Amino acid sequence: MxxxxxxxxxxxxxxxxxxxxxxxxxxxxxxxxxxxxxxxxxxxxxxxxxxxxxxxxxxxxxxxGKQEVLRAVIVDILDAFRAEVPAAMSAAGDDPQAQLAAGFAAFCAVIDEKRAGALLAYRESQTLDAAGQAEIIRLEQETIDPFRAAVEAGIASGVFRPVPADLVAHNLKLAAHGWALKHWDVGARLDLAAYVQAELDLHLAAIRA
Amino acid sequence: MxxxxxxxxxxxxxxxxxxxxxxxxxxxxxxxxxxxxxxxxxxxxxxxxxxxxxxxxxxxxxxxGKQEVLRAVIVDILDAFRAEVPAAMSAAGDDPQAQLAAGFAAFCAVIDEKRAGALLAYRESQTLDAAGQAEIIRLEQETIDPFRAAVEAGIASGVFRPVPADLVAHNLKLAAHGWALKHWDVGARLDLAAYVQAELDLHLAAIRA
DNA sequence: ATTCAATGAATAGGCGTTCAATCAGTCCGC
DNA sequence: GCGGACTGATTGAACGCCTATTCATTGAAT
Structure with a gap:
């Protein structure tokens, strides 16, 4: 044209x-x-x-076609995570602990807001073709990379003991997902704020020097 | 008859x-x-x-019919967890830490063996009707209840600090599931034994008194 | 007059489920 | 032993339903 x-x-x-x-x-x-x-x-x-x-x-x-609609729906949801989690963390200043707390809270908040959508992304993502799945993996890693970076910064500055930073990031992500995945279980006993608080307490205790 | x-x-x-x-x-x-x-x-x-x-x-x-086949397949897989995890824990003696370690290792081992099946159970369980889903929830809770009990025993004996035992059990379950759910990510860097070891280190450090 | 958004009936293909027909043992009277 | 009901396992073609996708047609804006 x-x-x-x-x-x-x-x-x-x-x-x-x-x-x-x-x-x-x-x-x-x-x-x-x-x-x-x-x-x-x-x-x-x-x-x-x-x-x-x-x-x-x-x-x-x-x-x-139908599958492209699915892909767009999932990407749309994951994009919200990718936009909000890193933003919350860089707004939290320089302290790695504060960054992790802010990022985890933001992650859980978005998950809570879009609980149904997050579950949808979870269960339908394997329906996608290889290219779609690769895109999802990329978005997810972009989302949690700030967690890894914060843990590494904390280790460098001596606030955290030497732990595998990517595993800690992985665990924080799982815990956030857990709010949606096992909401029928955990949600019956805790509200969002209490869940975030309790999980942060555990995950920070696990890595503090 | x-x-x-x-x-x-x-x-x-x-x-x-x-x-x-x-x-x-x-x-x-x-x-x-x-x-x-x-x-x-x-x-x-x-x-x-x-x-x-x-x-x-x-x-x-x-x-x-087709859906009943699905239900049977999923129950079949979850049954393996329910059988092996509590058995490994009660075989591990009286020390809560040893129990958690043994149970978690057994959980991850079964997941690793049946990784594809575990993912299948994850993905398709929401396809079931209400009765089917209730059965799955029951099986899962039966599987991880020994975790909760061990944590509580540890708190009572002073080995662990006072933490919400059901949340810790929930986290251990998530970490085990994480081996299947995020195997494309974690599995590239760690083998099963290293993953079990590293996760146990983190989760125990989080609760030790 | 031309362009392009918008429609929705028709097409094409797939699949869960049924059921009349077949096959393979088992039992019983002889 | 032996043949002929009887029982229950097994088959697979056919039925009925559903839905993704297409495309000839209409409508509106420029």
Whole structure:
């Protein structure tokens, strides 16, 4: 194409792009709602169309097919983690312990907010093809890498004893996921704040020098 | 019915029962193999029949339907955990630390052996109806209750500081599951023994008085 | 007049489940 | 022993249902 060079703001192209974004979001939101209720395999494209207030055919204008919708839904959820956890940690100052506490609390908060979506990402991610799975792994590692970095900084400064930093990051991630995965169990006894507090106490005690 | 009172060993009834068990196992093994490869929804009953070396119709003689096959496969896997973990712990003597170490090692060993099956149980258990899910929750709690008991014993005897015992049990379970869930990540850096060792070090350090 | 978003009926394929038919032992009267 | 019911295991083609995807057509904006 390469038609117009430097299209003006508010141009036809810009409006079109905005409409595309709106449509994709409508579809993603509808698909997320339905999948949370029924899971991927029980979600019919007709149901997504109805929930999104459009026709089936239109979905295929914005996504390649059912599996691409799934991939987009999962990436959408994981993106929230990737955006918020590192942000919370760098806002927490220089103390590794404070960073870990802030990052873990943020992680759990996002998980709590989107509990159903987080579970969805968990259980449906193996439905994706290899490329989709690789993308998910990348997003997840980007999310927890700040944990690893904070632990290493703490070891270097002597606040923490020498422990495998990546394993600690892995454990913190598991504990955050655990709030969603085993909510039927843990959630019956603790609220979110208490869970975060108790888990932090344990995980920090495990590594303190 | 109530035909024969006290049927002799090797009677018609006994042989029939043995055959039923053989058949159910053939079906379960075939279904497990296929689901590990493709997942529940992509598993067709025709494929199970072929893999098990029998006809489709026969499966319906031994199981009520596809979902009942799934339930049996999952229960079969969780049963291995429930059998081995408590056994390892009570064989480990009276010291709570030794008990936790033995139980955790056994848990991880079974997970490692049946990694694909454990993941399967994880992924597909939400496909079950309410009764099936309740059974799974029951099996899981039975498996990890010895962890809780050991932690409480340790607190009572002063080896451990006062921590929420059920949360520690929950964390140990997560760490064991983590070996399967995040094997693509952790397994690249550690072997099973090293993982068990490192996790135990962290989890025990977290609770030691 | 042209472009492109939007529709939704029709297509095509897959699969869980059923069931009438077949097969293989077991029992019993002779 | 022996043949002929009888019982229960086994088969697999056929049925019925469901849904992802397509595409000829319509509608609206430029």
């Amino acid at each position: 390469l038609s117009r060079v430097s299209s003006p703001v508010g141009s036809r192209e810009a409006r079109a792009e905005a409409r595309v974004e709106t449509r994709r979001r409508q579809i993603l939101d509808a698909a997320t709602r339905i999948m949370i209720r029924t899971g991927y395999h029980e979600m019919s494209m007709q149901a997504v169309a109805e929930d999104a207030g459009m026709s089936v055919g239109l979905i295929y204008q914005y996504f390649g | 109530l035909s024969r009172v006290s049927s002799p060993v090797g009677s018609r009834e006994a042989r029939a029962e043995a055959r039923v068990e053989t058949r159910r196992r053939q079906i379960l093994d075939a279904a497990t193999r296929i689901m590990i490869r493709t997942g529940y929804h992509e598993m067709s009953m025709q494929a199970v029949a072929e893999d098990a070396g029998m006809s489709v119709g026969l499966i319906y003689q031994y199981f009520g």
